[in-house]
Amino acid sequence: MLVTAYLAMVVLLVLCVGLELTARRLTPPQPTPSAMGTNPAFRRFQTVFLRGYLLALSADWLQGPYLYKLYRHYSFLESQIAILYVVGLASCVLFAPVASWLPQVLGRRRTCLLFCVAYSACCLTKLSRDYFILILGRVLGGLSTSLLSTAFQAWYVHRHVDVHDFPKEWIPSTFTKAASWNHGLAMGAGLVANMLAEWLHLGPVAPFLLAVPCLGACGWVVLTDWGLEEKDGSLEGDNKKPLLGPSSSAPLARASARARFWRSCQESLRCLLSDRRVMLLGGVQALFECVLYIFIFLWTPVLDPYGPPLGMVFSCLMAASMAGSLLYRLATSTRYRLQPGHLLCFSMLLAFFSFFMLIFSTAPGQPRPRESLLAFLLLELASGLYFPAVSFLQGRVIPEEKRAGVLAWFRLPLHLLACLGLLALHREVSGTGGGEGGSGTRHMFGGCAVLMLAALLAVVSLFTLGRNDVDLRLDGPKGEGDN
Numbered sequence: 001m002l003v004t005a006y007l008a009m010v011v012l013l014v015l016c017v018g019l020e021l022t023a024r025r026l027t028p029p030q031p032t033p034s035a036m037g038t039n040p041a042f043r044r045f046q047t048v049f050l051r052g053y054l055l056a057l058s059a060d061w062l063q064g065p066y067l068y069k070l071y072r073h074y075s076f077l078e079s080q081i082a083i084l085y086v087v088g089l090a091s092c093v094l095f096a097p098v099a100s101w102l103p104q105v106l107g108r109r110r111t112c113l114l115f116c117v118a119y120s121a122c123c124l125t126k127l128s129r130d131y132f133i134l135i136l137g138r139v140l141g142g143l144s145t146s147l148l149s150t151a152f153q154a155w156y157v158h159r160h161v162d163v164h165d166f167p168k169e170w171i172p173s174t175f176t177k178a179a180s181w182n183h184g185l186a187m188g189a190g191l192v193a194n195m196l197a198e199w200l201h202l203g204p205v206a207p208f209l210l211a212v213p214c215l216g217a218c219g220w221v222v223l224t225d226w227g228l229e230e231k232d233g234s235l236e237g238d239n240k241k242p243l244l245g246p247s248s249s250a251p252l253a254r255a256s257a258r259a260r261f262w263r264s265c266q267e268s269l270r271c272l273l274s275d276r277r278v279m280l281l282g283g284v285q286a287l288f289e290c291v292l293y294i295f296i297f298l299w300t301p302v303l304d305p306y307g308p309p310l311g312m313v314f315s316c317l318m319a320a321s322m323a324g325s326l327l328y329r330l331a332t333s334t335r336y337r338l339q340p341g342h343l344l345c346f347s348m349l350l351a352f353f354s355f356f357m358l359i360f361s362t363a364p365g366q367p368r369p370r371e372s373l374l375a376f377l378l379l380e381l382a383s384g385l386y387f388p389a390v391s392f393l394q395g396r397v398i399p400e401e402k403r404a405g406v407l408a409w410f411r412l413p414l415h416l417l418a419c420l421g422l423l424a425l426h427r428e429v430s431g432t433g434g435g436e437g438g439s440g441t442r443h444m445f446g447g448c449a450v451l452m453l454a455a456l457l458a459v460v461s462l463f464t465l466g467r468n469d470v471d472l473r474l475d476g477p478k479g480e481g482d483n
Contacts, residue, residue, distance in 0.1 A: 001308035004370055008377065009312055012319035019326035026333040042166055046174050048225050049156045052112070054181055055218035056148055059119060059211040061189035065314035066197055066204035068300035073204050074129045078301060078440075082422045084138050085297050089422070091142020093415040096408055099146035108155035109226055115151055116219035119144035123215070126208040159229070183325070186318035194311020207311075272406050277397045277469075280462040281390070282406070284344070286413040287455035288351065288386055291448040292379075293418035297425075298441055299376050302362060306369040313373070320377040324384015332474060339474055341463050344389040348456040350382040355449035362442045396472060421447065 071081045103111045118140050125137030156174065160166050193207035200206070272278050303313060324347075331338040354375045361371035398406050425444050463472065 001303070001306045001369055001373075004373065005308045005312045005316060008316045008373065009319065012316055012323060012377075015323050016319055016326060019323060019330060023326055023330045023333065026335045027329060039166075041164065042170065045159065045164060045166075045229065046177070048221075048229050049152075049159075049174065050178060050181075052218050052221040052226060053152050053156075053178060054185065055214055055221065056112075056115065056119075056152065057178075057182060058185050058189060059123075059214035059218065060145075060148060061186045062193055062207045062211040062214065063123065064186070064296075065190050065193045065311045066207055068297065069197075069304060069310055070126060070204040070208070071134070072301075072304070074134075076131070078425075080131065082297065082425050084134060086419050086422045087135050088138040088142050088145075089293060089415045089419050091139045092145055093412060093419075095143045095146040096411060099143070099150045100404075100408065102147070103151050103154040108151060108158055109222060109230065111147060111151040112155060112222045112226075113219055115144055115147040116215045116222065118147070120212050120215045123208040123211045126205050155226070183318060183322035187315045187322070190311045190313075190315030190318060192311070193314070194309050197311060198309050267402055267405065269405075269409060271399065271402045272409050275397065276465060277462060277472075278406065280458050280465070281393055281397060282410040282413075283458045284348075284455050284462070285390060285410045286417060287451045287458065288348070288383075288390075289414050290417035290421065291351065291355070291451050292383060293415075294421045294444060294448055295376070295379060297422060298444065302358075302372050302441060303369055303376075308369075308373075316373075317376060317380045320380035321384040324381040324386075325388060326384075327381075328385050328388045337474065339472075340389040340392040341459070341472055343385050344393070345456065345459050345463075347382040347385040347389065348452055348459055350385070351379055352449055352452035352456065354379040354382065355445050355452060358445040359442060359449065362445065364442070392474075393472060417451075 068081060071084060076084075102114070106114065122137045122140035122144055125133050125140070128134065128137075153175075157171060160171055160174075161168060189207075192210070196202050196206035196210060197204050272282060299313075299317070300310060304310065328340075328343055330336065331343055332340065357375040357378075358372060361368040361375060394407070421444065424447075425440050
């Protein structure tokens, strides 16, 4: 498996480079407003934001490859590890509303600092072998993950629109740039984690300890560079109140934020229930991303007994996801002009085929780890196709002002389904020595295959319902830029 992992990494890197060069050749350059390209204030503001945000993403990715391995290193059973993962997912559900509310009350920059502190504490709990300390770490991790997906974006959008008064059309350029860095950061984090844990023999806790200085650097950027950016702003949202210490208008702000939050929840729920297209799209997201969470738990116990470098395997998985994103870009180019809906269907079929392969490659007594690795890579390729396709469709069918709230409602069944799946696995393997027989894992892959068939039916229903709906097509009136 060692040689297989390194060969897979080389092949995937060559594939990604080839797809990137082909996509650049076939995709016409996106027209950039001349004002955006030559505006030094915007470029400086964008750089200041990305400096902190990319450090936060790096710290998050460093913790991916060796989380399960660390718990096994501490001699916990698979059923106990499943509970730790469930706690993390449940924390994401519980803290999602809090993460949307905190920036309005605490302040956007202070919420980003809270993320750095909470995630650092989460990483430090990994030094303990105490099960309840590790559970506390998972709770902190759930809070931190929720803040990462809301607080940084809230700070940027507020400064971009309300303070600098830059055009809203410039916002996607910043997050597109962050997304293009994200895959590279994920692959690099896997390689660095592999070097620390495997090459330097520092053990599976080493990547978590390295994440702490990354978070410290992120906090320093938020405290200094973002603070200087706020000081230079003309309309100070967060800077009107001290960074540390209460504000005199805090009770009024909390009441106002609470009212806005509940009003937003109600309006987004009405939008979700009143449009069948939105409900079907939410079902697709819940089903597909639920199985991705289950996959995140299962890939390590499936492959680890055969001694692969887990950091390298993680980088391979991220490279496969990047290849899927590049394939989407190529397929929707002016030369091929495939519709996002077709690519979404294909991603569901590919994911179903991956889990179908895993049912046989994890058969007790005759495991085939190389086939399992191939199936995992195909699943990540499917996820690389899925995310831009579903993002395009969400941009078309969900009103922009309600999109964040509707997507938050989507995430609720997503996390609940993943928790139920892991609890089912816990019930099946508890008391069996970690499920070494493999039947629990195999049954879980079978369940994931069924969920993928359900997701495929939801996609087909969506496009049957909107057969003549131009909003669901790439050449619809809103244009490709809605993606």
